Amino acid sequence: MKGRKLLMIPGPIEFEPEVLQAMGMATTSHVAPDFIEVFGNSLELMREVWKSPMGQPFIVAGTGTLAMDMAISNLIEHGDRVLIISSGYFGKRFEDISKRYGANTTILEAPLGEVVSLDSIEKELKTNQYKALTITHVDTSTGILVNPKPIADLAKKYNTLSVLDGVCSVAGEEINQDEWGIDVVLTGSQKAIGVPPGLALLIASQKAMEVWENRKTPVCNYYADWNNWLPIMNAYEERRPSYFGTPAVNLIVALESSLKIICKEGMDKRVKRHRGLAMAFRTAIASLNLKLLPKTNEIAANTLTAVYYPKGIDGTALLSKIANDNVIVAGGLLAEIKTSYFRIGHMGSVSSNDLISVLAVLERALLDLGHQMIAGKSLQTFQNELLKPD
Template structure:
């Protein structure tokens, strides 16, 4: 036995051994020449993953919420109008953050399992001058996937800055920041980027940086202020030592390792791998007579799945049975329905073997609790679906 359980929650995820080995190296000075090279290279590799050759990357010790906070703190001034397009828990969090900096925030929200229509977004943008709009690419609470491109097009049409919460999407869902004209894309290290928790990662367009530099009032958050961090990022990219706050040295060494793995796989292949595995996993879920939270598969993320418990099955008992099979899944998060569903992460270095282990554990747990399904059907559906797709990357299969 391997002596530990398979972690299949929507972050932290299972990490590549090379990433964990890199993180376990002896801690060096943050101004050592070797670390300066690692930090500078990480910033450059971020542009490749975000597909933003013109963007300004930031790597700061913190969480995804800090990355959200940085975007709001640096781009919002008191009285600015902000529009939040919400598809779950984290849309409401963005509203709370924007409100804290004095924004007049409007939130647009669709019924559970759906997305806000483009017509509704455009009607709201027409109603008054907005400075920023935020959208969640994949909401970790619901597994809802939004297509950012048409919303970014609307933002450009109405001269509004677009901020994409990509915490559960960057390096797992299709993203072309520069081509789509998205002004800020943020994420955290512990999701599809594939590094243990502790880094807030953000890419800002030159347009966003221009708005920041022309703000009339000081940034209301000392730690998040780009005036403090921008010289640091520029110095490391120029391979010069600099200091504002001590960086998370070991995490950044691990970040460079993971970004190299991601770029070696190639963004197109990586996104296709996530899509193939997610489609096959949903086929396995359907074979278990389970229903996903998104109303259609078109709205279902490729980095995680949110699945309703079957009628008559106690959710806590189901997850306990799954844990007995050495697989850890996550419960629900969205207020009002959190006890009605559970979540499975499938991002980063996830493989078909990982997902087959999840389906096996889930099927065994359901059978033990009396759910009427035929044994083996979910694995058969999963494998049949994979056989009908493009071959997966052999390194991660």
């Protein structure tokens, strides 16, 4: 027996052995020449993953929430208007962060299982002048996928900054930051980037940097202030030592290792892999007479799947049986329906074999709890979907 469970939650994920090996190296000085090279190379590789050759990358010890905080605190001043486009829990978090810095916020909330319409977004942008709008690319709480490109187009049309929460999408979903004109794209290390938790990662456009440089008031967050971090990023990219706060040395070594793996696979191929596995997995889940939270396949994320518990099945018992069979999935997160659904992550280094294991364990648990279904149906469906020609 391998003595460990298969981790299939929406982050942290299963990590590549090379990444864990890099993480376990002897810690070096943060100003040692070899680490400076690693840090500088990581910044450059981020531009390739984000598809943002013109952007300014930041690597800071923290979480995805810190990356959200950095974006808002550096771009928003007291009294600025911010439009929050929400499809779940993390849109509301953007609202909380924006209010903390004195922003006047308007939140457009999608009905459960849906996305906010472009018409309603444009109507709001026509009515009021906004400094920035926020988009949750994939909301981890609902598994809803939002297409950011047309929203970014609207932001440009109405001279509004666009901030994309890519915590559950960067390196898993399609993102072309520079081509789409998105001003900030942010994430955390523990999702599709494939590094243990602890790094806040973002890239800011030249426009975003200009807006920040022209602020009338100081940034109201000392740790997140780009005034402190930009000289550090510039120094490391120029392969010079610098210091503001001690970087997470081992995590950044692991980050470089993972970014190299991602770039070797190639972003287009990686996005296609995520999409193909997710489509097959959703089809397999549906074959078990289970209902997905997203109302259409087009707005279902390719990095995780949110599934309602079947009627008459105790969710706690289902998750317990799955865990006892050495697979870990996540319960619900959205407060209003938390006990009604569960979530399965499938991002980063995920393989078809991982998802076959999940389906097999899920089938056994459902059958044991009396759910009406055909044994083996999801496995057959999954395999058939994968065998379909592109």
